[in-house]
Amino acid sequence: MDELEYGIVYVTAGQFKGQIVYYDDIDRRTAICYTGHPLDFVHCYNIPVRFLRVLVIKELLNRREAIWRILTDEAVKGEWRLEPDEVHSLWSEKALITDLLFERRMLGEIEHFSGEKMIFLCHSSSDKGFVRMVNDDLRRLGAQTWLDENNIKVGQSIVDKISSGLKDSRYLMIFLSPKSIQSLWATREWQSFLSRQLSGNTITVLPVLIEKCDIPAILADLKYANFTESYYDGLKELRAALV
Secondary structure (H helix, E strand, O other): OOOOOOEEEEEOOOOOOOOEEEEEEEEOOEEEEEEEEOOEEEEEEEEEHHHEEOOOHHHHHHHHHHHHHHHHHHHHHOOOOOOHHHHHHHHHHHHHHHHHHHHHHHHHHOOOOOOOOEEEEEOOHHHHHHHHHHHHHHHHOOOEEEOHHHHOOOOOOHHHHHHHHHHHEEEEEEEEOHHHHHHOOOOHHHHHHHHHHHHHOOOEEEEEEOOOOOOOHHHOOOOOEEOOOOHHHHHHHHHHHHO
């Protein structure tokens, strides 16, 4: 994730912090970046390369919300302090973000066939939104994932499909939150299953902390990917564990 290729990137600092831009070329340590949609570029700026990095879904969502707040605030007040080209730039960037989110959601929903490095995403239904983001970003990075809503069709046996998914998976990614602790880890079936897997070394367990909570004793000795402080850093930790 540290290798920056030409294309759509996230600005981490400086004048354009938080924006989504198109990184097109480089002049020594300065990147030539365009703002707006690739079909409707609005401006071109020089931004230090060190201020750019690959983006993740949460940043797309945050930026979309920020743009919406700016434009809505201007419209409600009726003052329109922004210049016309600034409004144009924001709408163009929002169109780019909408397209990116659609592409990633479609990629996340495409069913991958099982392979030796399939990742089974174990989670509580209450955490589904967050798990979808992680699933979509993992798919973008080339991982094969097993997510219930993408792999169980109407009329199929839920138990049979989950059993098959676990059998074909090399990794068991367990999302931890207060709600998942209350629902998932309250069941003896999952505790028994995890105990068997850890003792048999048939699957690598990857704990993922998405909200601060009491870690189940059976997982306490395992290092977890921490998403509670930074989504990007948590995803980076998962990527390193899968290489």
